[in-house]
Amino acid sequence: xxxxxxxxxxxxxxxxxxxxxxxxxxxxxxxxxxxxxxxxxxxxxxxxxxxxxxxxxxxxxxxxxxxxxxxxxxxxxxxxxxxxxxxxxxxxxxxxxxxxxxxxxxxxxxxxxxxxxxxxxxxxxxxxxxxxxxxxxxxxxxxxxxxxxxxxxxxxxxxxxxxxxxxxxxxxxxxxxxxxxxxxxxxxxxxxxxxxxxxxxxxxxxxxxxxxxxxxxxxxxxxxxxxxxxxxxxxxxxxxxxxxxxxxxxxxxxxxxxxxxxxxxxxxxxxxxxxxxxxxxxxxxxxxxxxxxxxxxxxxxxxxxxxxxxxxxxxxxxxxxxxxxxxxxxxxxxxxxxxxxxxxxxx
Ligand code: FES
Numbered sequence: 001x002x003x004x005x006x007x008x009x010x011x012x013x014x015x016x017x018x019x020x021x022x023x024x025x026x027x028x029x030x031x032x033x034x035x036x037x038x039x040x041x042x043x044x045x046x047x048x049x050x051x052x053x054x055x056x057x058x059x060x061x062x063x064x065x066x067x068x069x070x071x072x073x074x075x076x077x078x079x080x081x082x083x084x085x086x087x088x089x090x091x092x093x094x095x096x097x098x099x100x101x102x103x104x105x106x107x108x109x110x111x112x113x114x115x116x117x118x119x120x121x122x123x124x125x126x127x128x129x130x131x132x133x134x135x136x137x138x139x140x141x142x143x144x145x146x147x148x149x150x151x152x153x154x155x156x157x158x159x160x161x162x163x164x165x166x167x168x169x170x171x172x173x174x175x176x177x178x179x180x181x182x183x184x185x186x187x188x189x190x191x192x193x194x195x196x197x198x199x200x201x202x203x204x205x206x207x208x209x210x211x212x213x214x215x216x217x218x219x220x221x222x223x224x225x226x227x228x229x230x231x232x233x234x235x236x237x238x239x240x241x242x243x244x245x246x247x248x249x250x251x252x253x254x255x256x257x258x259x260x261x262x263x264x265x266x267x268x269x270x271x272x273x274x275x276x277x278x279x280x281x282x283x284x285x286x287x288x289x290x291x292x293x294x295x296x297x298x299x300x301x302x303x304x305x306x307x308x309x310x311x312x313x314x315x316x317x318x319x320x321x322x323x324x325x326x327x328x329x330x331x332x333x334x335x336x337x338x339x340x341x342x343x344x345x346x347x
Contacts, residue, residue: 003037008305008347010050010100010293016072018095021165024079025131026090027065029072030099041068043142044109044135044217044245047075048295048303050100051085051093057100059295059303060085063135063219063245064104065166067145073101076165078131102293105302105320108245110139110217115150116241118213122150125214127228129157129199132220133165135245139217144177153208155183157199157220161192183207199224201231212237218244245300262311263341266290275338281306281313282333285344292333292346299335306333311342 005011017029031037041047046063066074080086093099107113115124124143126136133156143150154173158164164184174182185203189196197203204211216237218228225244232242257278264273264284275284282304285292295303299317308329317335318326 001037003032003039005103007103010048010102012098013073013101015093015095015097015099018093021076022163024090024163025076025165027074027076028089028093029066029074030101031072033098036071038069038071039066039073039104041073041104042106042109042111043068043138044111045104045106045138046135046301047073047104048102048293048301049075049085049089050102050293051088053084053088058085058088059100059102059293061296061301061303063106063138065134065137065141067138067141076131076134078165102295102303106135106245106300107319108135108217108219108243110142113215113217113243115215116213122148123153123210123214124150125153125155125208125211125216127155127216127218127220129220129224131165132218132224135219136217137166137169140173140180144173144180149179151179151181153181153183153211153214155185155199155204155207157185157187157224159187160190161186161194199228199231201235204228204231204235211235215241216243218242262338264338265341265343266346267343268345277338277340279338280334281308281331281336281338281342281344284338285333285346290346294334297334299332302332304333305330306347307331307345308336309343309345312339313337313342314339 013030015028016031021027046061048059048061050057050059062075065076077086077089079090115122128136170182173180184194186194186196257276260277262275262277264275273284273288282294293303295301300319302320308331313336315331315336317332321330
């Protein structure tokens, strides 16, 4: 039987396993409280975790690396300097603890964007760096464990073999499957057989010469993704077959803040907040202590969705919002700057 999610409402799951993948990344496995239900999602999607830290629930989005249909969800989380939630999970979360979880979401998945077919063969190129390996690993598992024969080039960039998340698993896949080709590029190759270098257009052509026949799925730090995207545009790749994702917050989501005062009203909670024109709606609502879930802060996860029933905001992202929601005035608070007095409904 499958687990039933509730849209926009966190459910409680229990941590049933936790182990280190590298010295600064752990995998955790989450199950329903009866530990008997199966979880469905589209490979490449993420979930949003809510963790109680110092009396406040902090939400963050993490990609799933398990397989749809498993009796648990698996996530791999890397330590981030100053990262409240990731460091809490690494240092304090224990097996048996519970977490709040919002349903799987995300357009970066291999079901909505399947690999293209070249001369009768489905072909994909998965490119990742660091913890960006998690969603592309879910895609590889999906294809390797289904009847769908997809030729997979798995290109991963890491500092060293020791710092490569899932190193043993990807080597095992490489040895076991003729259609799974591991291309590992290390900053420090030490005594391994893998090449050493920094990814650029020359390495791309050398490691995956037939890349133009493939659909590309990319995940990693922002700068890495911007660079890789540029290499492919410069190489005249057909960008209709290019998909990418990253949860690294961008710095461009906010307009210039002016000294002009505006009022944010939340009638359902009988609250009025003074703010400045240009302030991010999410900051204003959070600083006032209102129950807004802000997970990715990047306009990707949709957790901060709220309705602006009066007034104007400028939004830099509309990810996950449907046409109907947009018509009704829904916005992503983390990506919306205040333009005037507004009336807002949360959730
Ligand atoms: S917090 Fe993820 S879209 Fe706003």
